[in-house]
Amino acid sequence: MRVSSVAMFEQNVANLNRQQSEFLKVGDQFATGRRVVRPSDDPQAASRAVGVSQSMAVNEQFSDARISVRNSLGQTEGALESMTNAMVRARTLAVQAASDTLSPADRASLTSELNGILETMLGQANATDGNGSYLFGGYRDDAPPFVRDAAGTIVYQGDERVREQRVDSSRHMQIGEAGDALFGQLFDTMQGFITAMEAPRDTPAERDAARGAIDATLRDLDTSLDTLLTRRASVGARLNELDSLDTIGGNRTLNYERTMSDLVDLDYVEAAAEYSLRQVGLQAAQRSFVDIQKMSLFNHM
Template sequence: MRISSVTMFEQSVSSMNRQQSDFLKVSQQIASGRRVVNPSDDPQAASRAVGVDQARAVTQQHADSRVSARNALAQTESVLNSVSDAVTSAKTLMIQASSDTLSDADRQSVASELRGVYETLIGQANATDGNGRHLFGGYNDSTEPFVKKEGGVEYVGDSNNREQRIDASRLMKVSDNGQAIFQSVPSGAGHVATAGDGNNGNVTFKGPQIVDQEEVEPNEPYTISFGGDAASGYTYTVKDSSGTVAGPEGYEPDSEEPVRIEFDGLALELEGEPVDGDTIAVKPADQGNTDLFTTLENALGVLENPTENAADKAALRNTLSTSMRELDNSLDNVLTTRASVGARLNELDVVDSVGGNRMINYEQTLSDLVDLDYAEAIGEYSLRQVGLQASQKAFADMKGMSLFQFL
């Protein structure tokens, strides 16, 4: 068989090109730190790596979302802490104003402080986050959720709560709407007593208290109506929403001890003398006033007006008593919401830990699929370099071979 010079040259060039290609491939792997530089290097590993990389990117997005959610919840928790302090301060002022030793001027001074607390609470209810979004406006967070109008403070925000996906299977509430915080009471808040607007007597009340939980009708409102006079004797009638619960009974005011009346597991202590037609309403907390701002407005209304007679003083004491009970319910509601925010912050820490472990697993899997074993690659690099040099040396030696040298 004859081997021509062209054949030898072509085979030698082909061998050098192959050796050079293998050498450059290893060089590229070392430079990039990846075993799979092109999908053709390992199609199966490249395909799996794409899926793992996409899952890692989604996990990272959820991690970024948790950062945003944590910031919003931390700001909410901080504002709610300030709100609870303000409500506590308002109740302290009302207790101070309830003292019979204060004059009208003293109560005006207390009212001035209370109005400052009232304005502070409105500002906190309209608080914003670092991006200018209102915390308690629901999805309508571009405008102030609470607006002062002639009839009081009105909520104009959204009734929904903003939610954010913090993990593939977890959609978390990252804000609570202001209506649920400032205009609601917690479940099981009990009953609240309120004196009738048209009362002319000086009866004041304390309570109600629960004396028998099993007899209490949780959703039942009551109306206590007074009749008679000092000469013929006073009476009272307790009615629920469907009719009379307790018929007329004698009511004998005592200047030293309050009169205690009981009905359906509840008890109310009364002092003073009523006027025929006076009433006291006893309602479940969620059926009465649940608005924190209305509570403060009612208290300010009686504190800023002078007390001219016994009926005015009774109205003052009754309004403050009702307002303090409503403040207790509002504070419980704020604290319940704050506890919920704290629980969500704790959950974020747990989900962060799980997400961090998941990211480590993805990184390890991706490394196993496409990353380079440098020790093996350097050995391969040296071997390919020797092969390339050998093919070049062989070609250099072979190209000088010719029969004409022997003629």
């Protein structure tokens, strides 16, 4: 079978284009540092890389969620610490107030400080996470959970449920606290304490009633302090858990990165050898193309 010069020319052009394409492909790999530049380079590896990339994105979302939760829990812990300090001071004042030796001026001074402590506690109970969401209002986090009614009594207007957020594939973590269960009795006790301090003590019966009220205040303050300390410990435990989840998430990210590298990253030693081979192939195809051109009959006329 005779092969025409046209057919030989077309065959050499196709070979030249193929060699040039393969050479440029390796060049692209060097430029990007990736073995799989286009899905067609390795469809199976490209498909697996898409799955790994999606998993990495989800892992990153959980990492961002933990940052947000850590911020909220940090704000919560700070508010609980301030509330605890305020209640410890209130208990100290309650011990002083139980004495019958206090003068009316002394009681007025203590009452004034107690009112200041109560306002501090109210401010902490209405603390936000820095983004405008109230920490202790449950799912109703767009308005102060504690307000004064017409009579001046502090009442709870938040939600009884607690907010949660997903911080890992199988972990939903409590973010805030339900303020009523946590502070509702802090406030009733403090307001009762102030009322007892303002009550007259002119008669033995009035003095006995005042002492009884202050004794009850001490017991209630101790109970409330125990509740606060328990909740602070819970917040601390969640913060520690977030650290552990961050470590796990970081290790997961490293594994994903290794897998992704194995799938699509370039082996420079292997690629260098391939580059040299393709360069030789391209040069050979170019010489062959030139030789074919010289075989035209016009060159022999």
